[in-house]
Amino acid sequence: xxxxxxxxxxxxxxxxxxxxxxxxxxxxxxxxxxxxxxxxxxxxxxxxxxxxxxxxxxxxxxxxxxxxxxxxxxxxxxxxxxxxxxxxxxxxxxxxxxxxxxxxxxxxxxx
Amino acid sequence: xxxxxxxxxxxxxxxxxxxxxxxxxxxxxxxxxxxxxxxxxxxxxxxxxxxxxxxxxxxxxxxxxxxxxxxxxxxxxxxxxxxxxxxxxxxxxxxxxxxxxxxxxxxxxxxxx
Numbered sequence: 001x002x003x004x005x006x007x008x009x010x011x012x013x014x015x016x017x018x019x020x021x022x023x024x025x026x027x028x029x030x031x032x033x034x035x036x037x038x039x040x041x042x043x044x045x046x047x048x049x050x051x052x053x054x055x056x057x058x059x060x061x062x063x064x065x066x067x068x069x070x071x072x073x074x075x076x077x078x079x080x081x082x083x084x085x086x087x088x089x090x091x092x093x094x095x096x097x098x099x100x101x102x103x104x105x106x107x108x109x110x111x
Numbered sequence: 112x113x114x115x116x117x118x119x120x121x122x123x124x125x126x127x128x129x130x131x132x133x134x135x136x137x138x139x140x141x142x143x144x145x146x147x148x149x150x151x152x153x154x155x156x157x158x159x160x161x162x163x164x165x166x167x168x169x170x171x172x173x174x175x176x177x178x179x180x181x182x183x184x185x186x187x188x189x190x191x192x193x194x195x196x197x198x199x200x201x202x203x204x205x206x207x208x209x210x211x212x213x214x215x216x217x218x219x220x221x222x223x224x
Contacts, residue, residue, distance in 0.1 A: 033213075042115075042201050042215030043154070088154065098169065099144070103153035 003027070004091055006102035014110050016078055021105045023089035024071045029100075031092040032065055032072045036085045037104070043088055079109045113138050117202050117216035124192055124223055132187045132219050134202030140212075142205040143185040144169065145177065147198040148218075154201070160185055192223040 005024045013019055023032070031050045035043035047056050049065035049072065056063045060083075062075040076083055090101045115136045124130055136143065144159035146169075156169030160179040174196055176188040185204075189196060199220055205213040 040218070042203075042217050044215070045213050090154075098159065098167075099156060100170070101146075101154040101156075103151070 004089055004100055004102035006087075006089055006105050008105060009103070010106050010108075012108040012110065013079055015080055017109075019076050019079055019107070021074045021076075021087055021107070022071070023073070023102050025091060026070065027091070028069050029091035030069070032069070033090045033092070033099075034063055034072070034074050035088040035090065037088060038085045076107075079107075081109045081111050083107060084109050113214055115202055115204050115214050115216040117200070117219045119219060120217065121220045122222070124221070126193055126223055127191050130189050130192060130221075132189075132200055132202075132221070134185045134187065134216060135183050136185075136202075136204040136214070137183065138204060138206065138214070139182065140204040140206050140214075141182070142207065143179070144203050145175070145185070145187045146201045146203065147171065147196075148201060149198050157187070157200075189221075192221075194223050197222050 007022045031048055033048045034046045037043040047063045052067045052069045054065045060077045064073050086104045086106050088104045090099045092099055118133045141162050145157040146154045148154045155171045157171055157175050158169050158177040160166045163179050163182055166177050166179055179185055199218050201218050202216040203213055
């Protein structure tokens with residue numbers, strides 16, 4: 001069974017600070033996704049990375065896929081209260097649509 | 112508007128009483144799946160389907176059944192619910208196997224007493 005470990009599990013910061021969330025595994029994934037989930041709602045896909053070393057940016061969010069495709073990071077610059085939520089990473093094994101999720105990082109950005 | 116619709120959103124039921132959670136998507140997606148989300152355990156895949164009449168087990172299939180008779184619908188069936196199936200359930204659909212265009216439903220809170 002493939003496992004994804006996310007760290008930190010909880011993160012509380014002040015508005016304007018920068019932060020990085022990590023997603024690590026001993027397994028290789030064909031793709032890795034990041035989601036944000038707000039209370040009472042389903043996860044919303046933020047980005048998919050598929051190539052080792054790939055970097056994608058989404059406004060103040062920067063996503064990186066490790067060279068060996070076993071890990072990923074999410075960096076948020078100048079965090080805002082609207083960034084508050086549960087951030088999930090999920091790894092895909094290829095064509096069989098089987099996704100493995102990490103347990104998530106609960107981010108709170110205080111005004 | 113792209114939608115994945117789950118029903119019911121909230122349900123309290125008793126042990127052993129069969130129930131079905133419906134899931135419907137309006138995007139003509141081939142891929143659909145069911146997850147459960149539990150505190151400390153995260154999201155775990157129950158079953159997934161790659162097309163009509165094609166389904167496969169995820170990580171935690173025990174106690175659940177699914178069917179995919181139509182492309183748009185993917186119901187989750189609990190034949191004999193038990194308290195350990197109390198959870199938040201999500202249905203998801205995607206147009207491709209990598210999940211690049213995946214959409215999740217709003218979730219179904221299920222309590223089995």
